[in-house]
Amino acid sequence: MNNTVFYHCPICGNVITKLSNSGVTPSCCGQEMEELVPKTQDPEVGEKHVPVMTCKEGCMLHISIGAVIHPMTAAHHIQFIYLQFKDKDGHMGGRFVNLNAEDRPECDICTCSIKVEAVYEYCNIHGLWKTECNEENCPDLKCLEQKDCCQQQEPTNRCYAQSAEEKQKCEQQEREGNNTDSNKQF
Numbered sequence: 018m019n020n021t022v023f024y025h026c027p028i029c030g031n032v033i034t035k036l037s038n039s040g041v042t043p044s045c046c047g048q049e050m051e052e053l054v055p056k057t058q059d060p061e062v063g064e065k066h067v068p069v070m071t072c073k074e075g076c077m078l079h080i081s082i083g084a085v086i087h088p089m090t091a092a093h094h095i096q097f098i099y100l101q102f103k104d105k106d107g108h109m110g111g112r113f114v115n116l117n118a119e120d121r122p123e124c125d126i127c128t129c130s131i132k133v134e135a136v137y138e139y140c141n142i143h144g145l146w147k148t149e150c151n152e153e154n155c156p157d158l159k160c161l162e163q164k165d166c167c168q169q170q171e172p173t174n175r176c177y178a179q180s181a182e183e184k185q186k187c188e189q190q191e192r193e194g195n196n197t198d199s200n201k202q203f
Contacts, residue, residue, distance in 0.1 A: 021101050021111060021137065023145055024050035032096065032139055034111075055137060055147035068098065068136040068148040076129045082122035082138050082146075095122040096139045102131040109134075 023034050026045035033043060033050070042049045058067060065083035073079050082095050089095065098114040110131070114124040122138070133150040140146065 020135070021099065021109075023053040023055075023137070023139070025053050025144075026050050030141075034099075053139075053145040055145040056143075057147055057149075066138065066140055066143055066146040068138050068146065070133075070136060070148065070150065073125060076127050078126050078128045078133065080124050080126065080136055087122045087140065089116070089118050089120060089122055091118045093142050094118040094140070096141055098122075098124055099137040099139075100126055101134045101137065102128075103134060104132075105130045 021034055022038070023032060024043050025032050028046035028048070031045050031050075032053070033045075035043065042052070044050060056066070064085045065087045067083065069081050069084060071079045071081075078100075080098055080100070082098070087095055095116050097116060100112045100114075102110055102112070104110055112126060114126075116122060135147055135149045137145060137147045
């Protein structure tokens with residue numbers, strides 16, 4: 018599996034990922050950025066940081082941060098969730114869900130026509146965390162076996178991944194029949 022690589026600026030706190038690796042380390046604030054190495058377990062803080070995947074209905078994958086839900090305050094919060102996948106042609110891709118301190122640290126993502134490789138999350142205090150999707154971590158995820166189930170129906174403006182607040186807004190718009198926010202379709 019090709020892993021997504023993230024970098025962090027120790028001066029301003031920017032976090033980036035590379036779309037293409039030319040071998041040059043990115044820089045920010047006049048110096049090279051630090052490559053973030055994702056943690057996968059830590060008995061002291063891991064129960065609140067390791068991404069947890071569960072299936073919802075059909076092809077929907079629910080991702081929550083931590084076996085015990087991670088706190089979300091201005092001082093300590095999850096900044097983003099990133100789903101790394103391969104499409105049906107074997108190309109690597111990913112989907113970001115940016116979070117605010119007011120959001121719940123979770124999202125729902127459609128897994129149609131993709132093979133989930135890993136889920137990452139970034140905590141502003143404890144750094145980058147990752148769960149690989151393999152038989153050990155994802156033994157019963159039937160939603161990952163669904164293929165093209167959403168593409169077999171008429172296209173919709175259904176929101177597949179967003180914060181809890183955005184999800185409520187999206188569901189309200191769907192009920193009213195005026196969901197036009199294409200940025201929330203994943």
